[in-house]
Amino acid sequence: MLSHISNYITAIVCLIAFFVIQRIYHKEKLKSVYTANSVEGIKWFALAILSWGVGATLNIVFTQVFNFPQTSSVVISIGVFFSLANSLFILLSIPSIQHREKRNIVIRIIERFSNKEVFIIFGGILVMIASVFLISFFTRTNGNSSNNVIWLIDIPISLVVAFALLQELNKAFKNRGMRFMYLPTFALFLLIVVAVTHRIFPIETTAKWINIELWNAIGVTTSISFKFLFVLLFIILLYSWKLLAEKEEKQSELQETIFAHHKLESENETLTVANESHLNTIKLLKKEISSLKKKHDELKSASKIELSDRQKEVLANLGICGEQKSYTEIAEAMNISVDGFQTHIYQIKKVLNISGSDGKEQLITYAKKNQLLEFATIQHD
Template sequence: MYVTLEYYVTAIVCLITAFVIHRIYYKEKVKNQTSISISGIKWFGFAIFLWGFGALMNIILVQLVDIEKTNKIVIYLGVFISLTNSLSILLSLPSIEHQRERNIMVRLVQRFSEKEFVTLFSGVLLMIAFVFIVASYSNTEISNNFIWLIDIPISLIVAFALLNELSKAFANRAMKFMVVPCFLLFVLIVIAVTHRIIPQDKMLGYIDQEFWSLLGVITGVSFKFLFILLFSILLYSWKFLSEKELKQTELEILTTKKEELLNQNQKLVIANESHLDTITTLQRRLKENELKISSLEESTRIALSDRQKEVLGNLGICGSSKSYTEIAEAMNISLDGFQTHIYQIKKVLKISGADGKEQLITFAKTNELLKYASIQHKSTD
């Protein structure tokens, strides 16, 4: 009964979740077709789909077709789906963004294109699986638990790589407390994997049969749900913090350049005061970097809503040739509503004076807000 409940819960939750994730993937793909993170959403969603598909196949084979769940065909199908799931997770790992050193498995995946890695992974495992199938299919003395040995090492390696990458990603986002659920996910996967390879009759002398079955169901469902939860949190943080992280990364690069220029400046002053022209040039570059850093620091502290970004984007494109009334009409909002947005934006940006409109246009162009524009400026000949 517990196993049947696990199949139904896993199939319903994972298939619905996979559908939602793939809807998110297609929407994000339209906005940015080259992003590695977008590809990661696809592979994470496919991994969750495989869990749901595997549970659905077990319901069909065991409940409807009335095949024993210990039948080798059912076991072979489960191993195949699990290996495909591991492949999907491996392909998704490079999309987990952080500034720390990559895990060795991620570096291995990054050496190949997606097509090359799928071919390599499938080729190696198909050869190993062929040997297992030939040896076990007609041999009744070989336990079904032995067949899972094809999948166990891969699952553990993937689980460790996932733990490593998730921990680094959350730490990079100042969410170090998420290391605990990441480690819990790893532990649950290890328990679920161990439960597969240990025959039930071997545990009857130590643990009650009902408790052993319940343990397998709880860990099997729990690690899938925790995986979905962690991915959702990671997706949320990527979705809403990616722009700020990009600016922060650029800020760090510019800060590093500033320090390098300061060191060069100091060495030149000490070495030869006659190189005044060189020193003047370096000082000018330092000043430019400081201004840019100041601008970036200010922009990272400014939190604009999507609607305010759209207003600024439209103003940046059309503001020089259109009035507020014309832009408001193009956006299908009232003039009062548009001016309210302008007032709130000026308040956030601390802009005042008669040239407020020009300042807003300059800010929109400088901070790359034109991409949020919802109307297009039609130039006149």
């Protein structure tokens, strides 16, 4: 009766938990915040819980519908099969438990294989189970004892997986500042040990040492308790991982923001220095331009040619008649002496800085170029 109640509770709770966790898995898979390994871990945990639920459901079908006894080879073999499947899924899920400590040796070995290779290894173990089942079915002499031997295949694997799970959970909770979770994880390990070893002891032998009803109650209680505790610890681990991931994401965003802020400040300082440098350069250039302009004005003022009206008249007359007439002829036309005319020519050459044998031609060209012909007082014949 107790075993039936245990199977009903296990089937209902585990199947519901599976569908809930699967929803969480699909929801988290859509997010890019978490690593693929972490999200895949949710899937394997969900399948581990599903294996319990399916195993309990099939146990109910075979014992309640088809009236197989709990101690039959078929029922026990189904239980062993789904227990091994549960161990497989837990092993595949453990590497997704995030922490910074060294991995358990079992997990390090599992991580060396792909998921496909792990399934092949477990497939070999399941073949062994089938062989043991056939041998026990055809050579059965003491029913319960022979059938219970099948659990010997599952018990070592379950204990190894339970120990690896204990270590990885403790490391994860330690890294998350949740050392108070050590006690529940250790309790989970003890419950698993009691539950799996409970299966192998023959009832005939056990009855000599303890009341059968009490023994069965211990088996049912530990079986239900460790499954409930497993689901509870997984939910706590899942949400602590989620909160940790969100915290790390926010810290990462904060670090990126701080880095961007420092970068902008650095660029601003660089631009400020460059701007100040450019302003100083502009000031220096303006100052230099002003100095050059002033110097130019001074040179222009110093080099400005100032001719008297009489000199302009002489230059104008020379410009009109100089190519046809001599200095003497131009002087007579102007009614001045030749010496006076030549004195004017000499002073004009000095002002205009003209020298050489072609001085006359240069003076004529200057008069025409600078529009001095309007000052002429004689006309060209």
